[in-house]
Amino acid sequence: MPPTSPDMPPDMPAALPLLPRPGDPRLTRRISGTDQTGASTEISVVEERPLTIYLNSQEIVTAMTIGDYPEYLALGFLRNQGMLLADDIVTGVDYDEEVETVVVRTGRRTSYEEKMKKKTRTSGCAVGTVFGDMMEGLEGLVLPAAALRTSWLYALAREINTTPSLYLEAGAIHGTVLCQGERPLVYMEDVGRHNAVDKIAGFMFRHGIAAGDKILYTTGRLTSEMVIKTALMGIPVLASRSGFTAWGVEIAREVGLTLIGRLRGQRFVCLAGEERLIRDADPAAVANEGARNRRKGADADV
Amino acid sequence: MPPTSPDMPPDMPAALPLLPRPGDPRLTRRISGTDQTGASTEISVVEERPLTIYLNSQEIVTAMTIGDYPEYLALGFLRNQGMLLADDIVTGVDYDEEVETVVVRTGRRTSYEEKMKKKTRTSGCAVGTVFGDMMEGLEGLVLPAAALRTSWLYALAREINTTPSLYLEAGAIHGTVLCQGERPLVYMEDVGRHNAVDKIAGFMFRHGIAAGDKILYTTGRLTSEMVIKTALMGIPVLASRSGFTAWGVEIAREVGLTLIGRLRGQRFVCLAGEERLIRDADPAAVANEGARNRRKGADADV
Numbered sequence: 001m002p003p004t005s006p007d008m009p010p011d012m013p014a015a016l017p018l019l020p021r022p023g024d025p026r027l028t029r030r031i032s033g034t035d036q037t038g039a040s041t042e043i044s045v046v047e048e049r050p051l052t053i054y055l056n057s058q059e060i061v062t063a064m065t066i067g068d069y070p071e072y073l074a075l076g077f078l079r080n081q082g083m084l085l086a087d088d089i090v091t092g093v094d095y096d097e098e099v100e101t102v103v104v105r106t107g108r109r110t111s112y113e114e115k116m117k118k119k120t121r122t123s124g125c126a127v128g129t130v131f132g133d134m135m136e137g138l139e140g141l142v143l144p145a146a147a148l149r150t151s152w153l154y155a156l157a158r159e160i161n162t163t164p165s166l167y168l169e170a171g172a173i174h175g176t177v178l179c180q181g182e183r184p185l186v187y188m189e190d191v192g193r194h195n196a197v198d199k200i201a202g203f204m205f206r207h208g209i210a211a212g213d214k215i216l217y218t219t220g221r222l223t224s225e226m227v228i229k230t231a232l233m234g235i236p237v238l239a240s241r242s243g244f245t246a247w248g249v250e251i252a253r254e255v256g257l258t259l260i261g262r263l264r265g266q267r268f269v270c271l272a273g274e275e276r277l278i279r280d281a282d283p284a285a286v287a288n289e290g291a292r293n294r295r296k297g298a299d300a301d302v
Numbered sequence: 303m304p305p306t307s308p309d310m311p312p313d314m315p316a317a318l319p320l321l322p323r324p325g326d327p328r329l330t331r332r333i334s335g336t337d338q339t340g341a342s343t344e345i346s347v348v349e350e351r352p353l354t355i356y357l358n359s360q361e362i363v364t365a366m367t368i369g370d371y372p373e374y375l376a377l378g379f380l381r382n383q384g385m386l387l388a389d390d391i392v393t394g395v396d397y398d399e400e401v402e403t404v405v406v407r408t409g410r411r412t413s414y415e416e417k418m419k420k421k422t423r424t425s426g427c428a429v430g431t432v433f434g435d436m437m438e439g440l441e442g443l444v445l446p447a448a449a450l451r452t453s454w455l456y457a458l459a460r461e462i463n464t465t466p467s468l469y470l471e472a473g474a475i476h477g478t479v480l481c482q483g484e485r486p487l488v489y490m491e492d493v494g495r496h497n498a499v500d501k502i503a504g505f506m507f508r509h510g511i512a513a514g515d516k517i518l519y520t521t522g523r524l525t526s527e528m529v530i531k532t533a534l535m536g537i538p539v540l541a542s543r544s545g546f547t548a549w550g551v552e553i554a555r556e557v558g559l560t561l562i563g564r565l566r567g568q569r570f571v572c573l574a575g576e577e578r579l580i581r582d583a584d585p586a587a588v589a590n591e592g593a594r595n596r597r598k599g600a601d602a603d604v
Contacts, residue, residue: 029548033573036452036585041571048526048547064526064549150338171564172523172545191525191547221474223493224350224366243474245350245493246331247366262473269345271335283338 010071012207018186022169027066044170048191054103055083066166066173066190069199070095073190074102076202080229082137084205138228143236143256144212151281153239155182156217157263161289165189167219176200177217178209178235184217185209193220197229204233211235222248222261231255237276239263244271265289312373314509320488324471329368346472350493356405357385368468368475368492371501372397375492376404378504382531384439386507440530445538445558446514453583455541457484458519459565463591467491469521478502479519480511480537486519487511495522499531506535513537524550524563533557539578541565546573567591 021027028044035041052062053074060083065073071093078084089107096102156179166173166189174193178186178200188199197218204211211234218240220226224247230238231251238252239260249271252259258273265288270277323329330346337343354364355376362385367375373395380386391409398404458481468475468491476495480488480502490501499520506513513536520542522528526549532540533553540554541562551573554561560575567590572579 031546031548031551031573033571034576034579035572036568036570038581043546043571043573045546045548045551045573048549170545172525172547191523221493223474243472244333244345244347245474246333246347247350249333249347266338268338269335269343270337271333271345271347274336277336279340 010069010206016185017183018188018203019163019184020165020167020175020187020189021068022164022166024068027068027166028170046166046170046173046191050100052101053077054101056103056105056109063195064191065195069188069202070102072188072199072202072206073195074104074202075205076198076200077195078104079205080198080201080232082232086205090206135228137232138251138255141231141255143231143234146213146236146258146276147278148215148237148258148260148276149181149278149280150283152179152182152215153260153263153268154266154281154286156184156215156239157241159184160187160217163187175217175219178204179215179217180213181215185214193218194225194229196220197226201229201233215239218242221245222252222259224248224251227251227255227257227259231257237273239268244269312371312508318487319485320490320505321465321486322467322469322477322489322491323370324466324468326370329370329468330472348468348472348475348493352402354403355379356403358405358407358411365497366493367497371490371504372404374490374501374504374508375497376406376504377507378500378502379497380406381507382500382503382534384534388507392508437530439534440553440557443533443557445533445536448515448538448560448578449580450517450539450560450562450578451483451580451582452585454481454484454517455562455565455570456568456583456588458486458517458541459543461486462489462519465489477519477521480506481517481519482515483517487516495520496527496531498522499528503531503535517541520544523547524554524561526550526553529553529557529559529561533559539575541570546571 028046030042031045032040032042047066048064049067050062051065051070053060055078074093090104091107092105094103160177165175167175173189173191174196175187175189176196177184186200186203188196190196214235215237216230216235218226220240221242222240222244224245227238227248228251237258241263242261244261249259252272256273258276259271260268262269266283266286330348332344333347334342334344349368350366351369352364353367353372355362357380376395392406393409394407396405462479467477469477475491475493476498477489477491478498479486488502488505490498492498516537517539518532518537520528522542523544524542524546526547529540529550530553539560543565544563546563551561554574558575560578561573562570564571568585568588
């Protein structure tokens with residue numbers, strides 16, 4: 001458990017898994033329109049709101065998010081950007097719903113704020129992660145040896161795809177799931193897939209969750225940024241039902257991360273870290289995805 | 303045509319449509335791995351490279367891109383961020399492949415660079431668009447009246463989904479298409495959907511393409527940022543096979559943009575700007591998507 005003040009929200013859930021709350025009225029809205037025949041129709045649409053993240057007195061970024069778990073999002077974003085270090089003492093996380101801000105307060109006040117100023121000057125500001133700095137963090141990184149049973153992959157995919165979620169309720173959202181063996185532990189969703197990963201990172205940082213025996217599952221593509229974030233979080237396995245980018249594969253091979261993509265029904269492709277795989281499941285015994293298992297209608301972004 | 307120096311690359315293509323080049327060896331790579339049975343497999347994977355964009359002497363951002371059309375991406379990014387104004391005189395666009403940079407040079411050198419410095423201070427730097435400034439540009443915006451025939455929507459969806467593309471070759475990529483009536487004019491793909499839109503914006507800015515009679519089609523979700531970009535580009539119709547976010551719908555209604563989502567086979571939903579729709583096609587006569595029409599395997603990000 002990282003050093004934090006005892007009153008820092010949010011508290012650890014009494015029991016895991018932490019699952020999506022598709023029934024939470026703050027997360028979706030019914031919106032009326034028309035369908036192809038001209039008939040009125042009403043559909044569930046995910047909310048999307050700005051959340052401005054501060055580190056002490058410094059405004060860092062405004063993220064677009066569904067708005068659940070703002071504290072985890074802020075902590076994980078700052079951690080994944082290298083602005084919060086592993087040994088930083090977080091003295092408070094104050095979320096103000098009305099003005100849509102979250103302020104992370106730390107004991108140490110100087111170095112990362114200086115770094116932030118430097119970043120601002122050198123990389124400019126607009127869209128995109130400060131990439132050079134993220135790559136720096138990979139130097140010398142060694143991900144732990146870990147077994148990855150194919151039976152776990154199949155069990156996780158089946159369970160995640162059938163768990164009630166905002167995705168199944170309203171679509172237009174990404175999911176990221178922290179798993180251990182065949183168990184989903186924390187299932188986060190967000191309009192941006194990076195937010196979903198950052199919320200996982202914030203959860204792990206806040207509650208001192210070990211990373212070396214975990215698997216990260218994402219509905220999103222296996223891009224360089226997703227691979228870098230997973231590696232920096234210390235998680236040795238990243239799996240997705242979506243596809244790869246070439247640079248994502250290159251980085252995974254450099255840092256020794258196991259990369260599984262196109263995981264659907266009995267199929268998957270492993271492009272990095274094959275040595276962790278234990279093929280204990282017979283793919284022929286795994287059902288192909290039925291209509292209920294398949295992520296519905298969903299096909300814009302592999 | 304906006305005022306530009308006559309030698310500014312790239313030149314207008316001799317004929318439209320400008321289509322994806324899935325056979326271009328710089329855009330995909332064959333990568334070997336294993337499949338679920340342990341057998342060796344080799345798949346096509348899209349490239350992803352950094353491109354650092356400069357405005358005159360100011361470094362603005364590093365974007366992750368497949369790397370085609372860096373000049374359009376730079377121009378469109380700067381235009382969509384409000385850093386290049388409609389009447390700015392672009393005196394040169396210099397792309398250096400080796401160091402992965404593109405420099406946009408302008409006649410006017412002061413105001414937007416000041417604005418940039420202000421942005422850097424007020425919004426901080428990391429991930430996410432400088433949102434406040436984009437919203438500012440929407441004030442007083444009126445999108446032109448335009449007819450949108452449902453027969454065009456069906457014809458466009460069918461043609462775009464069956465046109466050879468990096469998506470059909472390798473997956474893990476987004477597409478955005480500038481259309482007029484039932485004709486695709488410019489079909490751009492990129493690892494980030496915002497890059498694909500920015501390349502379209504750069505094309506329109508560079509070649510002085512009118513926006514009021516166009517339709518923008520995207521494979522990505524209809525989020526607030528996508529709606530804002532489309533509106534700022536002056537295009538009155540945005541259509542997608544993916545879903546909506548609530549704020550995207552709100553903004554579309556405020557600025558009078560027609561928003562069509564979940565466009566698949568004979569189905570679609572219109573949540574804003576219904577008044578432009580002319581229902582001249584009988585949905586029952588439209589085939590539902592066959593396996594060949596469907597975006598293959600693609601379902602992570604609606």
